[in-house]
Amino acid sequence: MASAIDVGMKTEDSLPQVACQVAREVLETMFFATAEPVSCRHPEPRADWIAAAVRFEGAPCGELRVMLSRELAVAVACGFLGIDPDEVTGDEQDQVARELANMICGAMLSRLHPDSHVALDAPETIPAVFDAAGGTHQCMETPEGMLAITMVARR
Amino acid sequence: MAFTVLIVDDSPVMRAFIRRVMRLAGFEEAWYLEAGNGEEGLASLAVQHVDVILTDINMPRMNGEDFLRELRKNPAYERIPALVISTDATHERVDRMLELGAQGYISKPFPPEALREELDRILGAYDGIGD
Numbered sequence: 552m553a554s555a556i557d558v559g560m561k562t563e564d565s566l567p568q569v570a571c572q573v574a575r576e577v578l579e580t581m582f583f584a585t586a587e588p589v590s591c592r593h594p595e596p597r598a599d600w601i602a603a604a605v606r607f608e609g610a611p612c613g614e615l616r617v618m619l620s621r622e623l624a625v626a627v628a629c630g631f632l633g634i635d636p637d638e639v640t641g642d643e644q645d646q647v648a649r650e651l652a653n654m655i656c657g658a659m660l661s662r663l664h665p666d667s668h669v670a671l672d673a674p675e676t677i678p679a680v681f682d683a684a685g686g687t688h689q690c691m692e693t694p695e696g697m698l699a700i701t702m703v704a705r706r
Numbered sequence: 707m708a709f710t711v712l713i714v715d716d717s718p719v720m721r722a723f724i725r726r727v728m729r730l731a732g733f734e735e736a737w738y739l740e741a742g743n744g745e746e747g748l749a750s751l752a753v754q755h756v757d758v759i760l761t762d763i764n765m766p767r768m769n770g771e772d773f774l775r776e777l778r779k780n781p782a783y784e785r786i787p788a789l790v791i792s793t794d795a796t797h798e799r800v801d802r803m804l805e806l807g808a809q810g811y812i813s814k815p816f817p818p819e820a821l822r823e824e825l826d827r828i829l830g831a832y833d834g835i836g837d
Contacts, residue, residue, distance in 0.1 A: 576815055577815045579815075580815035580816065580817055581723070581814065581815045581816075628719075632719060632722055632726065633726045643719060646717060646719040650717055650720055650723075654814045654815055656793065657792070657793025657794050657795070657813075657814065658793065658795070658813075658814070658815065660794075660796070661793075661794065661813065664796070665796055665797055666796070666797055666798070667796060667798075668798050668799075669796060670764075671764055671793065671794065672764075673764060673766070
């Protein structure tokens, strides 16, 4: 069944396919990391994962969430900022996770709905609790750890 | 070529990333000013001349659209080239920012070469850079 985000999509690709393409492109271009789609392996809530979300309003409206294992959060922060792992602070990991969510969300919406008017809210750090109810979900594996992407539509 | 860049973005790590990409793109001699929103950007411009502005759109207090409007209303700033760097690549948004006076628009994700090409194009069209 199509979700609210599927309606009016300007692509033949499915939402998970677009999520994979965009996540790969974002990680390679901005974070100097590689990722491959895998079947879902997201964990139960764990203190050592971090998460960020971006809400979007317009047509469509909803929320995109990313969850990263701590190892991946450190690796993408290193790639993004050009620093060594022992230099990365917890705050920088959270900030970079929010940027990752922001870029994946913006790129997905621009690809899915290039003619729509959609406004993105500022990305937020959220509890790392997996909840894909009513949404589309895709897990990605990198050499450094796991990334879980969830896009949920609101009506 | 030495020149001064004003980076306007509410994310400190994004500002750091842009400085890094500028170096990777070959702009080793640039000087940087940073601002967390359009208001802070205007305050920086009041005390320091800059050669080019790189601005985000979604920011608190004064967003990139209002920042560009204020820039183009002020004769002292209207000729400073501005390049938008944003996650939003919808057609409406890009068109609106260009109508408001942005000289270029880069959507994230982008490679260092894309920033180099845009800055070469923009700076090449203006006189007096690095004076």
